Amino acid sequence: MDAQTIIARRVARELHTGDLVNLGIGIPTLVANYVPPELTVFFQSENGLIGTGPVPEQGMAHPLLTDAGGRPISALPGASTFDSAISFGLIRGGHVDVTVLGGLQVDAHGHLANWMIPGKMVPGMGGAMDLVSGAKRVIVAMQHAAKGKSKIVAKCTLPLTSTRPVSLVVTDMAVIAFPEGKATLLETAPSVSIAEVIAVTDAELVIPDTVPEMRI
């Protein structure tokens, strides 16, 4: 199983019936593919839709129904649309139960940096800062390391997205949470040892007595 699939499958297990969920671009988008069909999960697209469905069949796309990247999507029965003030009222107001976002860095206290790399392109934060400030649970779905460097750092060197700690980080190697503000290893990926996780993690990790293997 590739890294992205491991992450997406594990994140999907965090969702419950009735949840309103916002998925960011990249790996988070894949999470929708692994939600068990018996769960009724509402996916929000922050450009103004609850009830996003899969990419429409050939010839059935509508130019006025897209995701936040401008790509055609479909709407499930029971979908609703709204303007951007309502969409971000839902986000900032804590009505989104779970947001799943990509990350550039998460630090030992759970602070996320995911919106800019100084000196490079400055794309803008879009809705990321509101999502991290407002959603009930913030889950970061990302590779554990990039180009040989840990993305779980002692302290973020990139500009923060929010000073609010995230709830959970799911990588291709581990699941990490931040009880009492300390990065804590909750699970390891299949066939990854605790020692291997520690070796590729810059942040100091609290290691509980039992660290089960991810169920994915």
Place this chain on the structure above:
Amino acid sequence: MDAQTIIARRVARELHTGDLVNLGIGIPTLVANYVPPELTVFFQSENGLIGTGPVPEQGMAHPLLTDAGGRPISALPGASTFDSAISFGLIRGGHVDVTVLGGLQVDAHGHLANWMIPGKMVPGMGGAMDLVSGAKRVIVAMQHAAKGKSKIVAKCTLPLTSTRPVSLVVTDMAVIAFPEGKATLLETAPSVSIAEVIAVTDAELVIPDTVPEMRI
């Protein structure tokens, strides 16, 4: 012609095609009866409607279509409904061209008091403070005097509705505006002399060289 009719007819002449107009309870409500049919004026009811029509015929009232006092109204073709946040966004945001309100006192600087009499019942300000703060033009429609006392006073003794001066006061005796913050007599009612207006006005009035008679 009775006092209320004089006031309502004169106020109606202040309205123009395309205006969004909010009428308060009492005399202001009567203004709608005197709008020339060739004008397209939109009347807002602040409980969530633009395009209020007359009281419905017997048996045609709907319990979910009322004015701000809870009385049945009708909706004209092209009417629209909205929630209270939008309704007061329209009011506070300057989208209401004219609001017509009753008054307890208006002072020499155009300040209006119309929401409470200390020591008596305290009904609450409802939407009056937002209307006086936000509408493009604020017209006060009221009797010139009550129980022998002028309602155009030197300084309001009752609690103010807003510190923003009103645009125009129309009474059964006069039309008064507040250029440069001074109560100025613009018109007199038919068969009312300037001297009579001055006699029943507590506030000092600026009297221009020509003071035409109201056209009603």
Place this chain on the structure above:
Amino acid sequence: MRAVSVEEAVAMIPAGASIMVGGFMGVGTPERLLDEVVRQQKSRLSLISNDAAVPGKGVGKLFDATLVSRLTASHIGLNPKAQQQMLADQLAVDLVPQGTFVERIRAGGCGLGGVLTPTGVGTSVAEGKRQIEVNGTTFLLETALRAQFALVHAFLADYLGNLTYALTARNFNPVMAMAADTVIVTAEHIVPVGVIAPDHVMTPAPLVDYLITNR
């Protein structure tokens, strides 16, 4: 969302709870929920409602039964019982301009700490409030308002909890449906999913916690 009976729903509300109730002079108010609140004698309520309606109608029923100990509203002039209870110090009343009232609730529902409004500057409404200047204009800082429960009345509700409101019965309902910990809804009609077109939904399903079933 869960579909429950009106008795079950109201049983969740403790005495002394803060409740927002939709409606404007009793229009768009969830009457069945209020009847049950009265039947179960939920007392010492902190009520957030635009007005006190009139005796026998809408939130007026709560004053008939003297169940309200604190009221936040913009207008109470048409309910003599609410007036009497206020003057007898049985009822604490916080009067708020109507536009400020709805913005405070909206702020509470949308995660804002408050808004800056010109309404009330220089009047008795400004007493005890922070004034903030922006580009030379003075505004009042009006803070967010939330409640434990919102009692909402819709026109259509579908099986998922999507809501629409009709005509002037919309008023404060959709704003309150975002500003409470628990949102309980009555609807004139409960319809299958898909009957309400996505563009016509006024309150998206995930905001609704409990929908009261038909009798």
Place this chain on the structure above:
Amino acid sequence: MRAVSVEEAVAMIPAGASIMVGGFMGVGTPERLLDEVVRQQKSRLSLISNDAAVPGKGVGKLFDATLVSRLTASHIGLNPKAQQQMLADQLAVDLVPQGTFVERIRAGGCGLGGVLTPTGVGTSVAEGKRQIEVNGTTFLLETALRAQFALVHAFLADYLGNLTYALTARNFNPVMAMAADTVIVTAEHIVPVGVIAPDHVMTPAPLVDYLITNR
């Protein structure tokens, strides 16, 4: 409301004007108005738009023609031309979190001086802004945003100017339609009065100044 040709409408916009343009990644953007802005070469525009879209689409066309000197947006990452113009100092860019962006416009349209948001506290977004504490929580004061012109795209418009939007093309359009001195609208379909039910109107007619007629 007046019905005008697209040429007449755009002729009213002076060079250097501030314009809000509806749409999200080019979805729900009034393309005909933007094509005409380009044809009439309205330059030095202050653009307020959620994003920079992509070259050739939506507000992207304005960057293709280098007509924008200042941009307020939440995201510009998918338009390399906007990026290049920013890095070459031809374009001043003010990046705003998307929820803050829409609330600032809403405040401008609703007569509020600003709102208090938790978004951006402790980040670079907070630089130069007032922080205000309410009940122990710190918020950023974000001030109202308005423009001289709003260019809005509707799905249906009736002869009075009532508007509805479709699906995800609604986005910023109804909020911007309240926040500009002059509101100019294109619609996919212009329909007789009465075709849009009162409860389905999303932008009431009095907000619209000009409706672009069919070709």
